[in-house]
Amino acid sequence: MRSSPKSKLSKSAIKAWRVSTTLFMVVLILVPLLIWLFSFFGGDAFSPWLLLSITIILIIMAALCIFFIPEIRWRRWSYDIDQHEIDLQSGIFIITRTLVPIKRVQHVDTRQGPILRSYELADVTISTAATTHRIPALNEKTADEVRDQISKFARLAKEDV
Amino acid sequence: MSEPQRQHPVAAITKALDIIRGNFITILILIFIGGGDQAVFTLYWILGTIVALLVWGVISWLRFSFQVEEGELRIEQGVLIRKKLYLTSDRIQVIDISAGIVQRLFGLVAVEVKTAGSSSKEAKISALTQSKAEELKEKLRHGQAPQAVQEAEDEEEKKFVKKYTLDTKDLLIAATTSGRMGVALSVVGAIFSQIDQLISEEQMYQLIETHIPRSTSLSLVIMSAIAILVVAWMLSFVSTIIAYYDFEVEVRDNELLIGRGLFERTQLTIPFNRIQAVQVKEELMRQPLGYVSLVIESAGYGDSQGNSATLFPLIKKGDMYTFLEEVIPEYNYTINDGYQRVPRRALRRYLLRMLWWTLPVILLAWGTVPYGYYAWLLLVPAMLLGYQQYRDAGIRNEDGTLVLSSRLLSKKTAIVKKYRTQATIIKQNPFQRRLNLHDFTVHVASGNQGRSFGVRDLADDTVYEFWQWMEVSEKVSTDPQKNNENGYMPPIEG
Structure with missing residues (x-):
C-alpha cells in the first residue's frame, strides 16, 4: 500500500469545525442548565449534585471536542484523486481509508452551510450506487476544482451500473 | 401498445x-x-x-x-x-x-x-x-435489444433454457432448518411478554396448577423457554414453506427467472449483467448436514428482504459448484481453500467481541429471571462461536474475483467481481493498531442501499496487499476500451 494520500484539507477547516462543535455543545449544556432553573423555581425532581456532575462532565467533554478533536481530525484527513480512483483517509480514533473507483461515481456535488460559508469552505460529496463519501471543508475554489475534476474523470470512465 | x-x-x-x-x-x-x-x-x-x-x-x-x-x-x-x-x-x-x-x-x-x-x-x-x-x-x-446482444457475448453457453426446481424433500429440510428462527423468536418473545397483561398472575398459576401439577418454578422456566422455541420454530417452518413453495430458477439467454411462493407467487427477472455479487450462506443448522443456500445481490432490485434475492434456498455443497457452473459460471469459485486467514493474534479480539455481546444478556437474565444465573452457561457457546468466527474469517482473490469468508452466526462467503465494487474501505482502531490488524470491507450495489462484505481483524500485510490489488485492478481494467480512454487523460494533482 502506498503511503497516506497527499492532499490536505484547508487549514481553516479546524476553525470552522470548532465553531460548529461549540454551537452544538452550547445547546447540549443548555439542557442541564434549564433543568437546574426549573428545579430552582419549584420543581424538585433532580438532585443538584447529579446535575452539577453531569454539567461538569459535559463541559470537560466540550472542551476536549472543541480544542483537540478538530486538530486531530484535520491532521488525519487527506485525500487523493486521479483518473482511476478516489483515495480518502479520515478518522479520529478509528482510521478509515476508502478507495472509490472513479468509474463508479454516480454524481458529485459541493455543499456549504452558513458556518462553512463564512470561512469560504465547502464539502464535496461523492455518491456511488452503494455508498456516499464526503471530503469536508475544502477551500471553495479547491472544492469546485475537485468536483469538476471528479465529474470529468467519471464521465470519461463511465460505464453502466 | x-x-x-x-x-x-x-x-x-x-x-x-x-x-x-x-x-x-x-x-x-x-x-x-x-x-x-x-x-x-x-x-x-x-x-x-x-x-x-x-x-x-x-x-x-x-x-x-x-x-x-x-x-x-x-x-x-x-x-x-x-x-x-x-x-x-x-x-x-x-x-x-x-x-x-x-x-x-x-x-x-x-x-x-x-x-x-x-x-x-x-x-x-x-x-x-x-x-x-x-x-x-x-x-x-x-x-433493450442492443444491450442484450452485447451481453450475449459473455453468455454464449446460455443459448438453451435450463430449469432448476426445489423438490419437496429439500423444501422440508429447508423449512426445518430455516434461519428465520431468529426473527420468529423475537416475535414470539414479544407476544409472550404481553401475555401477563391479558391474564392475571393468579389466573396463570391456576391454569398451571390444573394442567401441570407438581411443577417447580425451575421446570416452569425451562418449559416456557422450550415452548417459545417450539412456537418460533413452527412459525419459521410455515413461513419458509410459504415463501419457497414451488421454487424454480430458469436460466435464459441473458437473464435469470426466479419464481416462488405459495399464496403469493413472486416472479423475479434478474438480467445477468445486473448481478453484483453472490453469497453462499451456510446456516448454523444446515452446515452439519452439508447444505448451503445461494443469494444474489443485484443492482436496482429492491425486495423487502434487504435487497437481495435467493438464487437457490437449499442445495448440497457438492452440487453447488455444478449449479453455479451451469447458471452463473463467472461466480463459480471454491469457498473452502486458498484463503489468507486471520492471524493468531486476532483470536482474542474475536473472543472478546463475543464476550461483550453476551455479557449484557447474561447480566440482564441474572438480574431479572429466576434461575437466571444459569445464563452464565451461555458463555460456552459464545466462546465457541467466537473461535469458529476466527477460524472462518478469510479473504482471497482469483483472477479478478474477490472471495470473502466470515461468520456471524451462519458462515457467509461472498464472491465479488473486482470491477463491480463501488468502494473499498479499511479501518483500524487504536486496539487494532497495537496488534497490526485492519478490518477490510467492500461495498457493492444492491437495491438502493448497497451491501457490504467484510472481514475483521486481518493482518496489516494482507490488508495492504488486497488494497493494492483493488487499486491496480482499476489500472489494468477488464475492459480494454475503457483503458484506452483513460490513457488519453492528462495527469492531475489532487
Whole structure:
C-alpha cells in the first residue's frame, strides 16, 4: 500500500469545525442548565449534585471536542484523486481509508452551510450506487476544482451500473 | 401498445387493499375512536371506510394509464396530484411479475418495473391479464435489444433454457432448518411478554396448577423457554414453506427467472449483467448436514428482504459448484481453500467481541429471571462461536474475483467481481493498531442501499496487499476500451 494520500484539507477547516462543535455543545449544556432553573423555581425532581456532575462532565467533554478533536481530525484527513480512483483517509480514533473507483461515481456535488460559508469552505460529496463519501471543508475554489475534476474523470470512465 | 391503456378493473380492489395494508394501524385507531361503545356505529364506520376506499380505488383506476411509446414506459396516474412517470427501457433493470391472492382470484398478474435507485411503487401496474403482461414485458425488453446482444457475448453457453426446481424433500429440510428462527423468536418473545397483561398472575398459576401439577418454578422456566422455541420454530417452518413453495430458477439467454411462493407467487427477472455479487450462506443448522443456500445481490432490485434475492434456498455443497457452473459460471469459485486467514493474534479480539455481546444478556437474565444465573452457561457457546468466527474469517482473490469468508452466526462467503465494487474501505482502531490488524470491507450495489462484505481483524500485510490489488485492478481494467480512454487523460494533482 502506498503511503497516506497527499492532499490536505484547508487549514481553516479546524476553525470552522470548532465553531460548529461549540454551537452544538452550547445547546447540549443548555439542557442541564434549564433543568437546574426549573428545579430552582419549584420543581424538585433532580438532585443538584447529579446535575452539577453531569454539567461538569459535559463541559470537560466540550472542551476536549472543541480544542483537540478538530486538530486531530484535520491532521488525519487527506485525500487523493486521479483518473482511476478516489483515495480518502479520515478518522479520529478509528482510521478509515476508502478507495472509490472513479468509474463508479454516480454524481458529485459541493455543499456549504452558513458556518462553512463564512470561512469560504465547502464539502464535496461523492455518491456511488452503494455508498456516499464526503471530503469536508475544502477551500471553495479547491472544492469546485475537485468536483469538476471528479465529474470529468467519471464521465470519461463511465460505464453502466 | 401506442394507445394509452388502463389496467384491469380489479386494480380498483387491489388499490383499496393496498391502502388498508399501508395504513393498517391508522384504520384500527379510526375504527376505535369512531365506534365508541356502540357496536352498530363501529359497523357503519367500517362499512363507510370500505365504500370510501373502493370509490377511491375506482377513481385511481380511471386515472391510471400506461403505454409504451418510443421505447419508453409512460405511466400517468394520481387522483388529486397528476403524476407522469417516463421510464426509458434501457434503464429498466428488473421486471417483476407477481400474483397476489386478489390477482389469482381473477387470473391476473401485477407488473412492477424497477430501475437503479428507484424504490417507489409508482411504476407498478397492479392488475393485468397474463398475456398483456407478457406483451408489455416483451416490448420493454425489446427496447433493450442492443444491450442484450452485447451481453450475449459473455453468455454464449446460455443459448438453451435450463430449469432448476426445489423438490419437496429439500423444501422440508429447508423449512426445518430455516434461519428465520431468529426473527420468529423475537416475535414470539414479544407476544409472550404481553401475555401477563391479558391474564392475571393468579389466573396463570391456576391454569398451571390444573394442567401441570407438581411443577417447580425451575421446570416452569425451562418449559416456557422450550415452548417459545417450539412456537418460533413452527412459525419459521410455515413461513419458509410459504415463501419457497414451488421454487424454480430458469436460466435464459441473458437473464435469470426466479419464481416462488405459495399464496403469493413472486416472479423475479434478474438480467445477468445486473448481478453484483453472490453469497453462499451456510446456516448454523444446515452446515452439519452439508447444505448451503445461494443469494444474489443485484443492482436496482429492491425486495423487502434487504435487497437481495435467493438464487437457490437449499442445495448440497457438492452440487453447488455444478449449479453455479451451469447458471452463473463467472461466480463459480471454491469457498473452502486458498484463503489468507486471520492471524493468531486476532483470536482474542474475536473472543472478546463475543464476550461483550453476551455479557449484557447474561447480566440482564441474572438480574431479572429466576434461575437466571444459569445464563452464565451461555458463555460456552459464545466462546465457541467466537473461535469458529476466527477460524472462518478469510479473504482471497482469483483472477479478478474477490472471495470473502466470515461468520456471524451462519458462515457467509461472498464472491465479488473486482470491477463491480463501488468502494473499498479499511479501518483500524487504536486496539487494532497495537496488534497490526485492519478490518477490510467492500461495498457493492444492491437495491438502493448497497451491501457490504467484510472481514475483521486481518493482518496489516494482507490488508495492504488486497488494497493494492483493488487499486491496480482499476489500472489494468477488464475492459480494454475503457483503458484506452483513460490513457488519453492528462495527469492531475489532487
